[in-house]
Amino acid sequence: MNDLELTHNPPTNRLLGSPPKIGIRPTIDGRRRGVRESLEEQTMQMAIGVADFLSANLRHANGLPIECVIADSTIGGVAESALTAEKFAREGVGVSITVTPCWCYGSETMDMDPLIPKAVWGFNGTERPGAVYLAAVMAGHAQKGLPAFSIYSHDVQDAGDTTIPADAQEKLLRFARAGLTVASMRGKSYLAMGGVSMGIAGSIVDQDFFEDYLGMRVETIDMSEFTRRIEEGIFDPEEFDRALSWVKKNCQEGKEYNPPSNQRSRERKDEEWNISVKMALIARDLMVGNPRLDELGFGEEAMGRNAIAGGFQGQRQWTDHNPNGDFLEAILTTSFDWNGIRQPYIVATENDALNGVSMLFGHLLTATAQIFADVRTYWSPDAVKRVSGYELTGRASDGILHLINSGPAALDGTGQQESDEQPVIKPWWEITPAEANRCLEATTWHASITEYFRGGGWSTRYRTRGGMPMTMCRLNLVKGLGPALQIAEGYSIELPDEVHQILDERTNPSWPTTWFAPNLAGGGPFRDVYSVMSNWGANHGAISYGHIGADLITLASMLRIPVYMHNVPEENLYRPHVWAAFGALEPMGSDFRACANFGPVYGL
Numbered sequence: 001m002n003d004l005e006l007t008h009n010p011p012t013n014r015l016l017g018s019p020p021k022i023g024i025r026p027t028i029d030g031r032r033r034g035v036r037e038s039l040e041e042q043t044m045q046m047a048i049g050v051a052d053f054l055s056a057n058l059r060h061a062n063g064l065p066i067e068c069v070i071a072d073s074t075i076g077g078v079a080e081s082a083l084t085a086e087k088f089a090r091e092g093v094g095v096s097i098t099v100t101p102c103w104c105y106g107s108e109t110m111d112m113d114p115l116i117p118k119a120v121w122g123f124n125g126t127e128r129p130g131a132v133y134l135a136a137v138m139a140g141h142a143q144k145g146l147p148a149f150s151i152y153s154h155d156v157q158d159a160g161d162t163t164i165p166a167d168a169q170e171k172l173l174r175f176a177r178a179g180l181t182v183a184s185m186r187g188k189s190y191l192a193m194g195g196v197s198m199g200i201a202g203s204i205v206d207q208d209f210f211e212d213y214l215g216m217r218v219e220t221i222d223m224s225e226f227t228r229r230i231e232e233g234i235f236d237p238e239e240f241d242r243a244l245s246w247v248k249k250n251c252q253e254g255k256e257y258n259p260p261s262n263q264r265s266r267e268r269k270d271e272e273w274n275i276s277v278k279m280a281l282i283a284r285d286l287m288v289g290n291p292r293l294d295e296l297g298f299g300e301e302a303m304g305r306n307a308i309a310g311g312f313q314g315q316r317q318w319t320d321h322n323p324n325g326d327f328l329e330a331i332l333t334t335s336f337d338w339n340g341i342r343q344p345y346i347v348a349t350e351n352d353a354l355n356g357v358s359m360l361f362g363h364l365l366t367a368t369a370q371i372f373a374d375v376r377t378y379w380s381p382d383a384v385k386r387v388s389g390y391e392l393t394g395r396a397s398d399g400i401l402h403l404i405n406s407g408p409a410a411l412d413g414t415g416q417q418e419s420d421e422q423p424v425i426k427p428w429w430e431i432t433p434a435e436a437n438r439c440l441e442a443t444t445w446h447a448s449i450t451e452y453f454r455g456g457g458w459s460t461r462y463r464t465r466g467g468m469p470m471t472m473c474r475l476n477l478v479k480g481l482g483p484a485l486q487i488a489e490g491y492s493i494e495l496p497d498e499v500h501q502i503l504d505e506r507t508n509p510s511w512p513t514t515w516f517a518p519n520l521a522g523g524g525p526f527r528d529v530y531s532v533m534s535n536w537g538a539n540h541g542a543i544s545y546g547h548i549g550a551d552l553i554t555l556a557s558m559l560r561i562p563v564y565m566h567n568v569p570e571e572n573l574y575r576p577h578v579w580a581a582f583g584a585l586e587p588m589g590s591d592f593r594a595c596a597n598f599g600p601v602y603g604l
Helices: 035-057 078-091 130-143 166-185 207-214 224-232 237-250 266-288 291-295 326-333 353-366 381-388 433-441 497-504 529-535 549-558 577-582 587-598
Strands: 021-026 068-070 093-100 118-122 149-151 189-193 217-221 307-312 347-349 371-379 400-404 417-419 422-424 444-447 458-461 469-478 482-492 513-518 540-545 563-565
Touching: 021 035, 021 078, 021 166, 035 068, 035 093, 035 166, 068 078, 078 093, 093 130, 093 166, 118 130, 118 166, 130 149, 130 577, 149 166, 166 353, 166 549, 189 266, 189 353, 207 217, 207 482, 224 266, 237 266, 266 307, 266 326, 266 458, 307 353, 326 347, 326 458, 347 353, 353 469, 353 540, 353 549, 371 529, 381 497, 400 529, 417 433, 469 513, 469 549, 482 549, 497 513, 513 529, 549 563, 549 587, 563 587, 577 587
Parallel strands: 021 068, 021 093, 093 118, 118 149, 189 217, 189 307, 307 347, 482 563
Antiparallel strands: 371 400, 371 540, 400 513, 417 422, 444 458, 469 482, 469 540, 482 513
16 A cells, blocks of 8 residues: 555534634732732733643644633623623633632632533632632532532742643643533534444433433434435445545455355455445435535435434344444544545444443544444453463453454554554544554454344454553443443553464454453452453443543543542542532542532533
């Protein structure tokens, strides 16, 4: 392959509605004739400094730069609060950060919008009591039922110091990433392409959850829509020809694992490629629309469903008769295709909407492609030794989890992207054409196992390179409790080729594998790897590059979703200030009580 064949697409917003902005609210002591005037410049410079810092360090997941909107003036009372709220609504602000170096009038200057995630940075200085305002306004937020995040740096600064301390930077970024994720989901859709797959509860799409907790709507179509669009040619024929040619050149076929009696003919396999590529085009068009369809006379279909995430049921009603959805799921969730390097889509196999949301969380926080996998098998050190003769060592010494599934294991998961010669998964705009090509070269496509997929199709196979920090998460729904999140940070593991082959071929070897060792925290579900597997809440997990557990915890608190299992160090937990009132000595318990007390942000 020629590296020049893959080029970067420019960042673009493929969804309806402008990306949310961050609003900066400089609050000030309202007393005129000396006090306010002496603070105007310092307060506004603090706001400008935060806006500049966030703009320089954050992008939306679509690659576009974030925009910060600063209030037209400092906010000394309720009138200026109202003027700022009007400006923020007009400008599309979805997240607010209040900053101040001084005392202000808490209930008069606070952000009162219940739908906007909010934080307050109170300058830690001795000349003016910014920290006193921070404490007072946090009490106001708690009393009024508007949870807010407190930013208070560790060390005292001088009044003229315009730098943002490192600990305040970390909290600003963590809050902003999570807040933009919340705002980016609001008003968008989850597209359920089909219904319930093989009785998997995660694909019983709960519309109340999406509406009350995420501010999203659920759009549902029957899979017969794929048949209609295939048979009536409701896709771009020119793109189809280009895509099929690209696939033939870049998607290398691997070993046939079906016994001779179940192997399909070459002619049929070629037709399965044909249909699989059309399915990928159709799924994408269903999610986000395609103006080319309007030119072809399909105006309604051209609009799409404004879906920020979706899922494909597939099994079994579709796959008993038609090619499976593995290709469409894998290629859409990958950061590149025949159109070049672009933002990955979020598509859940088996329409497991809860794992789709888990993938969506990871993608919006990191702008990286996500791996969808079965949490398939716990391999103890003894079991590995018995089967292969190999002794697990290092991070794998307590055992490993076999993460494997057909479908949307993004090709980025091969680990063929690099930073400082180490495997990584990059934000899509950082991926080079050479790295994308290496991901393709590390992946083989296998005729699907006919026993599973009577209608045929193609499945990806690759092995994730070891040594990558990764975070696996899963959102679950529990009757009487509601949504709850679990998180496991750890590392991908590199096994010797012969050991990988022995273990991999005990299950379906035509699917991609990630060997994963969670970090052990010494107690509870993280006392050993077996306990992590035993306590995992469903058969699926969403895997994101990097240790992003702290960001997920912050995000979950904004959405009022408790986290019931995680291995993130306590010092990295960052939740609304009022959470401590529900049990400062037991942060997990306080999380449950606070989420239950305040309830879903969008619930009636």
